[in-house]
Amino acid sequence: MAPTPDEVSVEDGLQAVLQKMAEETDGAIAIVSGRSIEFIDRLLPGHHLTVAGLHGAEIRSHGSTEIFAGDASSAFNKAREKTRHSAKMIADLVFEDKGRAFAVHYRQTPHQEHLVRRLMSDASQIAGPEFELQAGKFVIELKPSASNKGTAIETLMSTEPFKGKRPIAAGDDHTDEAMFSTVNRLHGVSIRIGSPTEDFKTNAMLVAESPQLFRKWIRKLVE
CATH class of the missing domain: 3.30.70.1020 (Trehalose-6-phosphate phosphatase related protein; domain 2)
Structure with missing residues (x-):
């Protein structure tokens, strides 16, 4: 977690791991973020992953972007x-x-x-x-108001290459809870990164105690 949005960075090697996972799943790996697609592109230069940005208000798959929220009023x-x-x-x-x-x-x-x-x-x-x-x-x-990470998952799961697959979603933010609820309803697997607290309960089925532990797990998946 960075002090400011512009200071966010990606751990060395993580982009290559995500790209490898995409190759092994016929492209069925997506980044679902509250940030814009433009921001994700700066964070992961040259990537070829599906991205749902702004909580699903914009989605890019197969190189084309769909906008689900109109121009600002x-x-x-x-x-x-x-x-x-x-x-x-x-x-x-x-x-x-x-x-x-x-x-x-x-x-x-x-x-x-x-x-x-x-x-x-x-x-x-x-x-x-x-x-x-x-x-x-x-x-x-x-x-x-029409977009959240849950609606983003629903949109992705209705299209190729995600259609017919079982969703697995992981996240560490309160905004990921809508995504967890949707994944659970679709009989998938939801993973909260970071332990819940007494003040905050999660909808996720599983918990990875830290980002480091979760990254270690996904690396093992592609070894």
């Missing part, structure tokens, strides 16, 4: 710029513009959570019902 743009300006006025808050979504991160100042929630609630009121709030780890996001 004037109300959304107003909410974004107002929030951007407000976040800049508060020390250590990080504003992230994702195009059809935006987020405020408060990892460096967790005591400001209440203020961030109020800020984003105001943004939601301005943007209107086509957008909704999504809380994650030290972040609150305003995203298209």
Whole structure:
């Protein structure tokens, strides 16, 4: 977990492992993320994986991208710029513009959570019902209301090369819970990365205690 969104990096060798898994499953490996496809492409340069970005608001498979949320409305743009300006006025808050979504991160100042929630609630009121709030780890996001990681899984599983296969999904964020619920309903396997706490229970069937343990496991799958 990086201090800011722009500081996120991928462990050496992980991209090659994912690419190998894709080759061995006829391409049925996807990255499902709250980040944009453009961001994932910067994170994994030259990759050929299917990507569902912005919680499924955009999906790219077989080299073509489908957009499931239209262009930002004037109300959304107003909410974004107002929030951007407000976040800049508060020390250590990080504003992230994702195009059809935006987020405020408060990892460096967790005591400001209440203020961030109020800020984003105001943004939601301005943007209107086509957008909704999504809380994650030290972040609150305003995203298209019709999209979440569960709907992304449903879309992927209805198309090749995923159609007819049993889904296996893993994630470490609160936003992954919708994905876990969908995977469970589709008789797949859901894996929470990181142990749940008393304050947060997971929908996942299994738990990998740490990202390191999970990465070690997927490496063994392709050895």
